[in-house]
Structures are given as structure tokens and as C-alpha cells.
Amino acid sequence: MAAMLYWLTICHLLISTTSYASCVASTDTLFPNQFLLDGQTLVSSNQRFEMGFFSPFFGYRYLGLWYKNLGPNVVWVDNRFNPLGIGARLVIDKTGCIFLQDFFKTVRIFKPNQNVPRPVLQLLDSGNLVFGDSSNLTAGEYLWQSFDYPVDTLLPGMKVGWDQKTGINRTIISGDYLFKLESGDSGQSPQLVLVTKQQTVSRWGPWDGRKFSGSDALMDNDNFRPIFNSTTDACYFTFEAKDDSTLKLSLNPDGKIQFLRWNNATMVWAVVGILNEDICDQYTTCGPYGVCIVEDPPCLCPDGFIAASPGDWDKMDFTKGCRRIIPLNYTDKDVFVKNRGLKLPDNATYWGMLSPEECGEKCLNERSCMAYTNVNINGNSSKCLVWLADLLDMRRPQKSGNDIFIRMAHGKLEAPVSHGRGKTKRKREWIVFVSLISVAALLILSTYKVLCQAMRTEVLDEPEINQPGNSPGALLQGTDVIAYDSSALAAATNNFSLANKIGHGGFGNVYKGLLETGIEIAVKKQDVTSRQGVKEFENEVNLIAKLQHRNLTKLLGYCIHGVEKFLVYEFMANNSLDKVIFDPARRVTVTWPTRFNIIKGIAKGLVYLHHDSRLTILHRDLKASNVLLDREMMPKISDFGLARVFNDDVEEKTQHVVGTRGYMSPEYIENGHHSTKSDVFSFGILVLEIVSGQRNWGYRHPIYDVGLVGYAWTIWNDGKAIELLDPVIEKPGDLNEVLACIHVGLLCCERRAQDRPSMIQVVSLLEENEMSRLNFVPLDPYFLKELSHSGRSRDSVNGFTITESTAR
Known part of the structure; x- marks a missing residue:
């Protein structure tokens, strides 16, 4: 091994001095066919910033950017999840692709989706590493920039927030802490927040036109000027330094957010502001x-x-x-x-x-x-x-x-x-007296009103529901599911206020509620104009009420009030899977062990539906938004409005195809044939989405020009399947679990239903002691080329009902 390292080092030195056509050192630009070698740097024209390779510990090389001549102060890192070894170098080719390479692997930083006649990579005086056509850089037209990918530090001009055109959501992260601009979804006002494991730690805002409300540390001061922008195209926070000072905003691993200014006299970074300094900066x-x-x-x-x-x-x-x-x-x-x-x-x-x-x-x-x-x-x-x-x-x-x-x-x-201090005893007694009188009066009036209402109801009211099949008794005979009163659900959800809304779909909206007993619930309120009618409602109630499994959502009850229909479920603290693995900020926090447990949990839930329950149930709409996550991130399959009961595990045919784009099996789309293997196909798509952090629908790989399944299949055959793993999470020490999941995902996506494994086989293959059984090769899977590329479904002889992939 020592001899090998010796010769690799000699080769590296020889290549560095003889083989490369053009190398660079201490300039601010990199052109096509030039290389930045380990030991060389780019330096901004004002000599303030420097970029090159560094090692926080022995053995690994990272591409980083730092203030020149100010000691150890790395402010940006590119390949923090893909460290390099011997022979590290930065490369830009003639097509505009930017790569990191060592003697053993290549890591792509950026590939343009258009022709770049004069590509150039340049380190600006602001500390921004930018790429684009040389004729457009001076105008600020960048195809890629490091400012869009901060790590744990913000420089003046770097942003926290999102860009609607590019879809980039800029956050900074350190350890378990994430500093971000919270989205203004559902009409809420954007604000800066510090979170960890989806729990809010601190909050600054909302912006009122000149400041973040209640946030003295973020007001205009002698060191910096805060800037907030909110338009239809972008919403972000940034700041600019005053007096040309050397300033940065840093998120520490312990969650402290500090403004630091370089002191030339003491040669240290001095703290000039802390965003979360006192007890009142702690949330609630x-x-x-x-x-x-x-x-x-x-x-x-x-x-x-x-x-x-x-x-x-x-x-x-x-x-x-x-x-x-x-x-x-x-x-x-x-x-x-x-x-x-x-x-x-x-x-x-x-x-x-x-x-x-x-x-x-x-x-x-x-x-x-x-x-x-x-x-x-x-x-x-x-x-x-x-x-x-x-x-x-x-x-x-x-x-x-x-x-x-x-x-x-x-x-x-x-x-x-009022501070509640210094009040006289007489005033306190007066308040108590008035309060008691007021409460007594209210109790008398309330009692009188209730009695009057009861008398009026006894005379005038008729039962609201008197329809066969829709009455509580007819709907759920023999179950312990509760028939709730609509007024109780309204009280639990603050009259179905927008503040309690947590999801939506084709059926209507979902609201968080709190019953008088202290139990948290999720109430699915069906819109009267919903395309899902009485049949789907009764189907879901009847099916899920009879199912009991830790990986299925638990139905607590239902309500029918005139034309309004409600389903009451246990509340899932972490919402739906799609809002975790597809969110640029949240997916970073979902580690591989958590993703693997989610995959296994979904598989076990399907085993119960297909094999272990007394009924054979086909879900027919398995997708990321129909998998909910509890406080421990345990997955629970939800939404049984489209489910079917099978007498035998055989293929059936429907005249009305229903489902969600990107998840439906080929035999179901083309001929209306469905079986438990249709759910297996959907599960395979879901596995590949969880591993990669990418939606199958609409995905197109920039190099291979294929959809998600096609990309997974291609790199599997090339022996590079591990590249499918979401790059924002840390690779596990044992890659067998990742490879096994990709393998299972491809097996489940095979074109012919009979070639796919059963869910019992899937669970067996995913168990740790069964990894060795993954010795059979997946056949050519169904790539869903038309569905994933054109954005249109192929025509069918059957009627189509295709739902969007949103929480339902």
C-alpha cells in the first residue's frame, strides 16, 4: 500500500508539470481545458478571496473558498458530501461542464442545458464563484454561482430564500440546525426561522417594510444593513456591509447565529451581533x-x-x-x-x-x-x-x-x-369581583340559551340524515369508529380556519384539530364540488375501519352533515412524505437510516393489505403524498378512496382507470388491468424517489436524457447505482442497504406484472439477513418515457381519471 501511494504521488507530480495543456495558479478565472490542481488557487482580483483544495482532517480533499490571508476561515465548500482523494483537481471542459476529479472518480458540479460559446469560471471580488458566457458575466448573467449554494456562512450579498424561476431555495445549515426563510404558503407571511428536526428553535419576523418585527439584532446598525425582497419571482433576505468592512454571518454547530467582523488590530473575528442571544429568542x-x-x-x-x-x-x-x-x-x-x-x-x-x-x-x-x-x-x-x-x-x-x-x-x-407589577390590592380585588360577576352572568345567559335551543330543537328539528347507506348505523355497523358531530369538529379546528389547514387534494382540504379530550386529529373535509363522491367516501370509511396495522393510518371517525362529509384520522406530526423528501430544505435532514426505515415500513404496510388482512386490498393510488409520517418518522399509508377489495389475487380489468401520474403501472395505463402487482409497481417508483430525493413525474436527467427509472436502470448496468443516492445526505458506511433498495425498486418497476416480486418477497429482500438473496438481475424496466418527459399521458381506450401528486 505504501508503494502504491508513493507511485500515485509521483504520477500526480509528473502530470501536474508535464501532461496538462494549461494549468492555472493565482488568477481569478478558469477557461475550458484548464485545470485547477490540488495546491493551486484562484484569487479574486482585489486579493480578498481565494479558492482551492483543503483538508479539515487528513486524507480527504474539499474544494473551498476563504478570505485570503485571514487564517482558517472557510466560508464555502462545494463537495462536502463527496470528498476527493489523491490527484484532486477542478476541470472545465469546452462544453461548459464543471467537474471535480481525483485518480478514482469524477464529481460533476454543473452541466449547462444550453450551448455556452465562451464558457468561463470566475472568482469575483464579492467571494462569489460564477460561471457563464464570458460576454455576459460583466452584466451579472450567470448560469451557475456559488452564492446559490451556501453552507454555514453568509457573505454580504448572499441570500437566504427562494427563486421561483430556478426553483432554488437557499438555506444555511450547520450540525442539526437549519436557518431559512420560511415559505409564505397558504397566505402566511414569510419570516426567518432556525429549525432542527422540523422543530422551530427561533424566529425573526415577519418583515414590516423596514425591519423584521421584534428582532433588534437584525435592524440597520453601524456594521450592516439588512435587505429583504419579496416579489412574484423571488423572496429572500440578505445584507450589505458598511464601511467596506470584512463581515460574515455564521451559523455555529450549537445553533448560535452571529455576525462576525474581522478586526485588523487583533487579527481575530469579533462578534458584532448575535441573532439568538437571550431567552426571548427561544421559540414560544x-x-x-x-x-x-x-x-x-x-x-x-x-x-x-x-x-x-x-x-x-x-x-x-x-x-x-x-x-x-x-x-x-x-x-x-x-x-x-x-x-x-x-x-x-x-x-x-x-x-x-x-x-x-x-x-x-x-x-x-x-x-x-x-x-x-x-x-x-x-x-x-x-x-x-x-x-x-x-x-x-x-x-x-x-x-x-x-x-x-x-x-x-x-x-x-x-x-x-401591562407588566402585572405594582398593581394595588384594591385594583386586583376589583378585577376579580368584576370577573366573577361577568362569568356568572355569562353562565346564566348560556344556560338559558341552551334550554331554549333544546326546546326549539325538540319541536322543529328532523334528522339531518335519513338516506339508506349514508346513516351512521348503515355505514359502520360492527366497527368501533366514532360518528362525530360536525360542531365538535368545527370547534376542534377553529371552525376550519386557514391557520389549521395542513393539506389539500382532489377531495378538499385537511385540517389539524384538537379535541376537548386533548387528542390531536386530522380532519379531511370533502369539498361539495369534489370529483370524489359518496362512493369513494363510503369505500374509504368501510375499508380503513376494518384495517389495523402500524403502517396504515388509523381512522378515528367520520361525520356526515347534510351534503358535507368528514373523515377524522390520527394526526401525523411530520405531514406527508412528499413534503419531506422533495423539499430542498427538509430533505437534508432525512438521513439514509430514516429513509431506509420508511421504505421498509411502507413495504410492510402493503404486505398487510395484500396478504395478511382478512381482505385482499389493492390501494391503487400509492404515492409519496399518500404516505404520512408520525413524530418518529414512521410511515403510514393513507387515502383509501380508490382502493379495491379482491376475492382472489388475480388480474382484473376496469373500464375507468384512476391513479396518479408517474406511479401507475403500464398494464393499468394501457389496458386497465390491475392486480396487487400494480401496487408493487407504484412501490418501486416510490423507492427510487425516496433514495434519490427526486420526483419521478417530470424528471429528466441532464446527461443521460432519461427519466428517473431510466436513469436508475442505466447507472445500475454501468455499476454506478450508488450515484442515485440523494447527494444532499451523507452516504452510509454500509452501502449495501442503498444498493438493495435500488435493486428492489428496479425489480418492482419491471414491465411485465408477472416479473415483479410480491410484497412478501420485497420485505424479505430488504431485511438485513436477506441481503445475500439479491442475486437475480432486474429485467428491462418500464421507463415511463412519455409520462416523465412530455408531461402528457398517453391515450387509452378506457376513461381516465388521473390525480395530481399532492397530499390527499
């Missing part, structure tokens, strides 16, 4: 409606509120927050009380450009609207923000707060936030 320190202050104790309640659990507050446990002294009326008798100088709560929803009066009136008419404010985005204070659930994560900053109007019962008109 003071619980719902609580206000955090940097004092002891750190929490107080707004005026008109008291501690929800005074005993816990005495023990310095503030997690239960505050509650109103007088409960809301939820009528036009409610009022809004102005609270000054607060950090705006989490989960703000944007209701459009409305005046303060219009915003308040609209909020009053929405039962779930707990507060509102107007921010000065366009210079006229006309952006209406509302909160449709409890107010979370408020604080009182020194200078970056906003006014917010909180909904209160009529009669509670005192305004600002």
Missing part, C-alpha cells in the same frame, strides 16, 4: 398569548389576560401561557385592544391590501381571527396581517416592535401590555 418561551421580556421573571400577560396555570408560573414554567379573563363572545360585540411595541406573533396570514379599518372589520367577522395589524410594506400601511389561532412567540423588544390589535370581549378596552 412564554406560551400562547404570553409576552417575553428580558427580565426576571421573563414572562407577562397582556392586559385583560391572566396566567393559564398560576401554579406553573410560580415554578417558572410558562409553557401554558395566558388566557383571557373574560371569554370571547365571538360576535360583533367583541372589540380589538391595541397593544404597542410587540414582536408580531407566529403564523401571520396575509389578507391582502386593506386599510386598517377594513382589516379590523374583516377580522371581526371571522370567528377564528384572534388579532390583526397593518404593516407598511408599500408605504401606506395597507398590508393586512391576521392571526387565525392562538398568538405564539410574542416579546417586547427595545426598538423593533409593532402595534397589534388583540381580540377581546366587549368591555375590556384598556390598551397596552
Whole structure:
């Protein structure tokens, strides 16, 4: 081994000095057929930044970028998941492809999808490594740039946020922590957040036109100027340094986010700002409606509120927050009380450009609207923000707060936030007295109203449901599934408010709810205009109510209220699989062991459906959005609206083909034939998606010009199947699990149904002690060429119902 390393080193030196047509050192550009060798660097023209190969520890080489002559301060790394060995070099060829190579492998950085007449790679004075046509670089037209792929550091001009045209979502990550601009999905206002394992750690925002609300550390100061941009094309945060200082924003492995400035006198990086420095920077320190202050104790309640659990507050446990002294009326008798100088709560929803009066009136008419404010985005204070659930994560900053109007019962008109200190005993007694009188009056009125309503109902009401097959008794005889009352579901979901919406699909929307018993639920509310009707609803209820398996979603109950239909499921904390593995930010956190467990869990769920339950059930719509994940990332197959019961495990034919693009088997698409092997095919597609982090539908490999299955098949035959593994995650030490999953995925995607394994065989092959049995070669799989490339389904003699791949 020592002799081999010796000769490899000699060869490297000889090649470095004799074989290359053109090498570079200490310039800022790299042209086609030039190489940047290990030991050579690119240096920006102002001599501030330098790029080359480095080793954080012995044996591996990484392409990095750092401040020149400022000690160890790497600010960007390209190949952190693909380290190089002996002979590391950076290459740009005449077509514009950028590669990293050593003596044993090649790692592609970028391949243009268009002809580049004069390709050039250049290190700019800003620290941005850019690629494009030399005639366009001066105009800022880049085909690729390192600023789009930050690691744990932001330089001035680097962005956190997303670009709608390119689909790039820029985040910074260090250890278990991820700093990102949270999406404005479902009308929510974008804000900066620090998360770990999908749990929010800290929050800054939302942006109000000049600052991030409640975030003093992100205000304009002597060192930097914050910049926020939100348009239809892009939404991002960045900053610019003042006085031409050497400045950077760094995320540490312990979760600290710091602004660092280089001190030429001391020759060290000095901390000039910390974003999450005190207890009030921790998410929801003071619980719902609580206000955090940097004092002891750190929490107080707004005026008109008291501690929800005074005993816990005495023990310095503030997690239960505050509650109103007088409960809301939820009528036009409610009022809004102005609270000054607060950090705006989490989960703000944007209701459009409305005046303060219009915003308040609209909020009053929405039962779930707990507060509102107007921010000065366009210079006229006309952006209406509302909160449709409890107010979370408020604080009182020194200078970056906003006014917010909180909904209160009529009669509670005192305004600002009170510290709750220095009040006289007489005032406290007066408040208690008035509160008791008010509560007593409300109880009397409520009792009277209930009695009147009961009498009226006894005389006038008729049963809402009197249709054969749709009544609770007829629908679920012999099961323990609960028939819920619609009012209970409305109360659990804040009247199905937007703040509680967690998904949608062809059937309607899904809402998170909390029952009076404290159980979290997910309520699927069928839209009255949904293409799925009574048959699909009854099919799902009847099937899933009779199924019990840890990898299937559990149906808790249902509700039929007139024309409205609801299904009640156990709540899945991590949402659906597609929102994890296809999200650029979240997929980084899903390690290979977690992905492997998800694959095995789905397979075991299908074994139960196909073989172990007393009925043979074909799902017919297995896809990433129909796999839900609980708090431990355990997968659970959901949505049985299209499922079928088989008497025998044989192939049947349907006249109405249903399913989702990219997941349907060829015999099903072409002839309407389906069997359990149709689900096996869908499972194979899903496995390849989980391994690669890519959607099958719409995927096209830039080099091989094939879809996802075709790409997997090609590199499998070339002996490079491991390249399918999602590059954003760390490769496991044992690659056998990855290769086994790719192998199984290809076996399940074979064109002929009879060539595919059963799900029992799949589970056996995936078990650790059965890896050695993977000794048979997959046949030519079905590439889905038309479906994955053209974006159109092929014609069929049967009727088609094809659903989009979204959460259902």
C-alpha cells in the first residue's frame, strides 16, 4: 500500500508539470481545458478571496473558498458530501461542464442545458464563484454561482430564500440546525426561522417594510444593513456591509447565529451581533398569548389576560401561557385592544391590501381571527396581517416592535401590555369581583340559551340524515369508529380556519384539530364540488375501519352533515412524505437510516393489505403524498378512496382507470388491468424517489436524457447505482442497504406484472439477513418515457381519471 501511494504521488507530480495543456495558479478565472490542481488557487482580483483544495482532517480533499490571508476561515465548500482523494483537481471542459476529479472518480458540479460559446469560471471580488458566457458575466448573467449554494456562512450579498424561476431555495445549515426563510404558503407571511428536526428553535419576523418585527439584532446598525425582497419571482433576505468592512454571518454547530467582523488590530473575528442571544429568542418561551421580556421573571400577560396555570408560573414554567379573563363572545360585540411595541406573533396570514379599518372589520367577522395589524410594506400601511389561532412567540423588544390589535370581549378596552407589577390590592380585588360577576352572568345567559335551543330543537328539528347507506348505523355497523358531530369538529379546528389547514387534494382540504379530550386529529373535509363522491367516501370509511396495522393510518371517525362529509384520522406530526423528501430544505435532514426505515415500513404496510388482512386490498393510488409520517418518522399509508377489495389475487380489468401520474403501472395505463402487482409497481417508483430525493413525474436527467427509472436502470448496468443516492445526505458506511433498495425498486418497476416480486418477497429482500438473496438481475424496466418527459399521458381506450401528486 505504501508503494502504491508513493507511485500515485509521483504520477500526480509528473502530470501536474508535464501532461496538462494549461494549468492555472493565482488568477481569478478558469477557461475550458484548464485545470485547477490540488495546491493551486484562484484569487479574486482585489486579493480578498481565494479558492482551492483543503483538508479539515487528513486524507480527504474539499474544494473551498476563504478570505485570503485571514487564517482558517472557510466560508464555502462545494463537495462536502463527496470528498476527493489523491490527484484532486477542478476541470472545465469546452462544453461548459464543471467537474471535480481525483485518480478514482469524477464529481460533476454543473452541466449547462444550453450551448455556452465562451464558457468561463470566475472568482469575483464579492467571494462569489460564477460561471457563464464570458460576454455576459460583466452584466451579472450567470448560469451557475456559488452564492446559490451556501453552507454555514453568509457573505454580504448572499441570500437566504427562494427563486421561483430556478426553483432554488437557499438555506444555511450547520450540525442539526437549519436557518431559512420560511415559505409564505397558504397566505402566511414569510419570516426567518432556525429549525432542527422540523422543530422551530427561533424566529425573526415577519418583515414590516423596514425591519423584521421584534428582532433588534437584525435592524440597520453601524456594521450592516439588512435587505429583504419579496416579489412574484423571488423572496429572500440578505445584507450589505458598511464601511467596506470584512463581515460574515455564521451559523455555529450549537445553533448560535452571529455576525462576525474581522478586526485588523487583533487579527481575530469579533462578534458584532448575535441573532439568538437571550431567552426571548427561544421559540414560544412564554406560551400562547404570553409576552417575553428580558427580565426576571421573563414572562407577562397582556392586559385583560391572566396566567393559564398560576401554579406553573410560580415554578417558572410558562409553557401554558395566558388566557383571557373574560371569554370571547365571538360576535360583533367583541372589540380589538391595541397593544404597542410587540414582536408580531407566529403564523401571520396575509389578507391582502386593506386599510386598517377594513382589516379590523374583516377580522371581526371571522370567528377564528384572534388579532390583526397593518404593516407598511408599500408605504401606506395597507398590508393586512391576521392571526387565525392562538398568538405564539410574542416579546417586547427595545426598538423593533409593532402595534397589534388583540381580540377581546366587549368591555375590556384598556390598551397596552401591562407588566402585572405594582398593581394595588384594591385594583386586583376589583378585577376579580368584576370577573366573577361577568362569568356568572355569562353562565346564566348560556344556560338559558341552551334550554331554549333544546326546546326549539325538540319541536322543529328532523334528522339531518335519513338516506339508506349514508346513516351512521348503515355505514359502520360492527366497527368501533366514532360518528362525530360536525360542531365538535368545527370547534376542534377553529371552525376550519386557514391557520389549521395542513393539506389539500382532489377531495378538499385537511385540517389539524384538537379535541376537548386533548387528542390531536386530522380532519379531511370533502369539498361539495369534489370529483370524489359518496362512493369513494363510503369505500374509504368501510375499508380503513376494518384495517389495523402500524403502517396504515388509523381512522378515528367520520361525520356526515347534510351534503358535507368528514373523515377524522390520527394526526401525523411530520405531514406527508412528499413534503419531506422533495423539499430542498427538509430533505437534508432525512438521513439514509430514516429513509431506509420508511421504505421498509411502507413495504410492510402493503404486505398487510395484500396478504395478511382478512381482505385482499389493492390501494391503487400509492404515492409519496399518500404516505404520512408520525413524530418518529414512521410511515403510514393513507387515502383509501380508490382502493379495491379482491376475492382472489388475480388480474382484473376496469373500464375507468384512476391513479396518479408517474406511479401507475403500464398494464393499468394501457389496458386497465390491475392486480396487487400494480401496487408493487407504484412501490418501486416510490423507492427510487425516496433514495434519490427526486420526483419521478417530470424528471429528466441532464446527461443521460432519461427519466428517473431510466436513469436508475442505466447507472445500475454501468455499476454506478450508488450515484442515485440523494447527494444532499451523507452516504452510509454500509452501502449495501442503498444498493438493495435500488435493486428492489428496479425489480418492482419491471414491465411485465408477472416479473415483479410480491410484497412478501420485497420485505424479505430488504431485511438485513436477506441481503445475500439479491442475486437475480432486474429485467428491462418500464421507463415511463412519455409520462416523465412530455408531461402528457398517453391515450387509452378506457376513461381516465388521473390525480395530481399532492397530499390527499
